[in-house]
Amino acid sequence: MKLTSRYEQTSCRLVLEGLPDLSAGQSSQTIGILTGFSLALAGKTELEGQRDHLQALLNVVLPYARGLISGVARPQGAQDVPVVIRPVDGQHELELRSSQPNTPPLRLPLDDAELSDLVRCLDRLQLDPQVAVPLEWPAPQPLRRSELRHRLPLARRVAAPLTGIAALLVAGVLASLLPTPKPPSSAPAAVSTPSRGG
Template sequence: MKLTNRYEQTSCRLVVEGLPDLSAGQDSGTIGIVTGFSMGLAGQTELEGKREHLQALLAAVIPYARHLLSGVPRAFGDAEAPVAIAPSEGRHQLELRSSQPNTPPLQLQLDDAELSDLVRCLDQLRLDRRLGIPFELPDIQPLSRKELRHRQPWLRRFAAPLAGLAALLLSAGLISLIPTPKAPAPATPERAR
């Protein structure tokens, strides 16, 4: 008995088809084996694939969206991965590589709203209790100092240390201007007469 789960947003529709994995003790309403999925983006072609493609889509798009929200956009998905996404002139270029030989990669340009809808559909998929499949996502790591350094302007990064150094020099200068008390002259013994 084939099961179908749908996840829809304004410009994105994701349909996952599969079968229950009865050997794992799942009930008949849970998809444990994905047989395929289809995804439609507004104004784009309908995409189809298998579980590996869905896993690759999750592994590329979710971290990309996280970095984009952090203000450090960067590409995800290498040249061998089935899915890659990168920033491209104010838009987002999603590149899907087919597992079929002699098929050129499909490149889609997404605007922010389409990317947001895609991320929402993928989040609904990940959090759906009707799916008994553990999707593997890369561990969430905090942004590195190098990635965060570019977010702050140069002046703001060095303002606190420069202000501290200036305060130290100013206080040292003021302290050096305070006259030191003169030592009293040593008492000379009176001469005997």
């Protein structure tokens, strides 16, 4: 018995098809074995694929969206993976590479709203209790030091060191203005002796 889960937003529709995995004790209404999925973006070619294509989509789109939220538009995806996403001219380009030889990659431009709708569909998939397909969801990664340095203005980056140097200089000047204590005199006091008359 084939099951279907559908996730729709304004410009995106994600449909999963699969079967329940009764051997794992799942409900007959739970997708435990993914047989395929389709992704339709408004005005663009409808995409179809298997579990490894969906996994590749998750591995690049979600980290890319997290980077955008942090103000860092970093391309995601390597040369040997079927899905890549990158910033292009103020928008986003989703590149899908076919496993068939001599097939050029499909490049889909996405604006911010379309990318947001795609991320919402993937989030709804992750939270759906009726889908128990063992997918690996990418863990959030912290920004690199260079990216954090780029986000902070130069004035904020040098403010702390300059404040420390200024505090040391002020403390040194104030210490030099303090009077130095005089050392106690070490000369013995003169003792008068009575003179004897003859």
